[in-house]
Amino acid sequence: MVDSHHILSINYPDVEMLGLRLQRVVLHFFTFQCWIFKPEGRIVDISIRSGEAVDSISFNYTDKEGLEDDSEIYGGDGGLLHAFALSEGENIIGISETIGKVSNNTVITSLSFKTDIESYGPFGMEEGTTFSVPVIKGRIVGFHGKHGALLDSIGVILSPAE
Numbered sequence: 001m002v003d004s005h006h007i008l009s010i011n012y013p014d015v016e017m018l019g020l021r022l023q024r025v026v027l028h029f030f031t032f033q034c035w036i037f038k039p040e041g042r043i044v045d046i047s048i049r050s051g052e053a054v055d056s057i058s059f060n061y062t063d064k065e066g067l068e069d070d071s072e073i074y075g076g077d078g079g080l081l082h083a084f085a086l087s088e089g090e091n092i093i094g095i096s097e098t099i100g101k102v103s104n105n106t107v108i109t110s111l112s113f114k115t116d117i118e119s120y121g122p123f124g125m126e127e128g129t130t131f132s133v134p135v136i137k138g139r140i141v142g143f144h145g146k147h148g149a150l151l152d153s154i155g156v157i158l159s160p161a162e
Ligand code: MMA
Pocket: 050, 051, 052, 053, 054, 055, 077, 078, 079, 080, 150
């Protein structure tokens, strides 16, 4: 990312600035991790650990050969495990969440999913500000976000309606 020749060629105040900036980048990496999940096949089921907030999310999915596998677990191991299965042809068409503070961190305090057949959740405690991603056309085929020991954020990957 930064080659040492470059560092040597800049003067001392700049080095100090660069050091501070690097420190901030490193701190960011330690406090949360970005995650992205988009299977080649379909999402078979979604597992969520939650208590006062959403601790983690993980997925069972099919790959392009149709074989099932488990995703990584995005988040920590607190809370209780909840899971729901999506039937074949069932599309996730929206999510909603509440965002609030848990021990001074802004995290997802609750999360719900809407498919073209059913609603699942809320998982966690509905406290704080409500956000939702209503999908008018198309479907949600993947997710991304940030996590530490809890789920900090979640976003969706959309596919146009077929
Ligand atoms: C509760 C408890 C924990 C969980 C957090 C966040 C405050 O504690 O269920 O196990 O990690 O909520 O969801």
